[in-house]
Amino acid sequence: MSDRPTRSLDEMPPPSNFSEHLGIQVTKCVPEEVVCRMIVTEEMANRNGVLHGGALMTLADTAAGTCAFINSPVDISNTTVEAKTNFIRPARVGDTLTARCEALHVGRATLVLQVTIARDDGKTVGVTSQTHLFLGWKD
Template sequence: MQDTQIDSVPEGYKPLPDGLGFTDNLSPCYRRLQGEELNFGLLVDKQHANSMGICHGGALMTLADIAAASWANMARGIVAGAPTVNLSMDFISAAKQGQWIEAQLEGVSLKRLFGFSRGVIVNSKGVVARFNATFYFPDHPGMSQDGVINAGVLKDLQG
C-alpha cells in the first residue's frame, strides 16, 4: 500500500503574516479560524525537515507552541503575549516532507494567571504528536523587549 500524501493547503487556511519573530522560521505556516475553531498547519517542506526527510521535532514543538498559546488567548478573549511556562510533547509518528500537518485543539483550561492548552498534531495517517502547554498571563498587553506594545503584530495573529 502506497503512502497517500496531501500536498496542498486545505481550504480556508491563510498564511501567517511575516514579522512574527521566531514564528517566521515555520514559514510558510497557515491558520484557519472557523467560528470558535482555530487550527494551525503547514506543508512539511525541506526547511521543516531533518536529515531523514521527516518533520524536525523542533518544528513540531514550535507549531504546538504557537497553536496552544493562541488557543489560551482566544479562550480568555484577550489578544496579548503569553510566555510559555511549559511545553511537553510526545512524538507518536513521523510526518514526511510533502505532507500537510495541523495542530488541533483538545482542550483549554484558564486560571487567574495561567492558561493550559492541550492538543494534537495530525497528518493524513493520524496523530503525529500530542502536547500540553502552560502559559503565563502577564498583566500587560504584550510588551516587546524594548517596552513597546506589539499591538499591531498581535492583532495580525488574531486575524
C-alpha cells in the same frame, strides 16, 4: 472559562516571522478551538528525512499561543511557562499537518492547553501540552 471579557479575533497580532517562514496558517480561531496547518517542506526535514522536532513544536506553539491569546482577558498578555511534546510518528516531506488546540483550563492566572497534530491520513504525529501564565505588563 473566565467571566472576564476576552479578546476578539481582530485584536490578534500578526503572526511571527518564524511561523510565516514555516508557512503556518491559522484556519480557525475561537476560544474553544484553534486550528493551524503547515505543509512539510525539504527545509523542515531533519537528517533522517522527516520533519524536524523543532518545526513540529513550532506548529504546536503557534496553535497554543494563538489559543492562549484569544482566551486572554483584555489588557492582559500571557507567556508559556511549561511545554511538553510527545512525538508519536513521523511526518514526511509533502505531508500537510493540522494542529488542533483546545483550552483544557482557563483560570484566573493560568491556562492549560492541549494540541494534537495529525497528518492528512488522520494519524497523530504528536501531542503537546502547554501551561500559560497571564501577565499584566507594567511600563
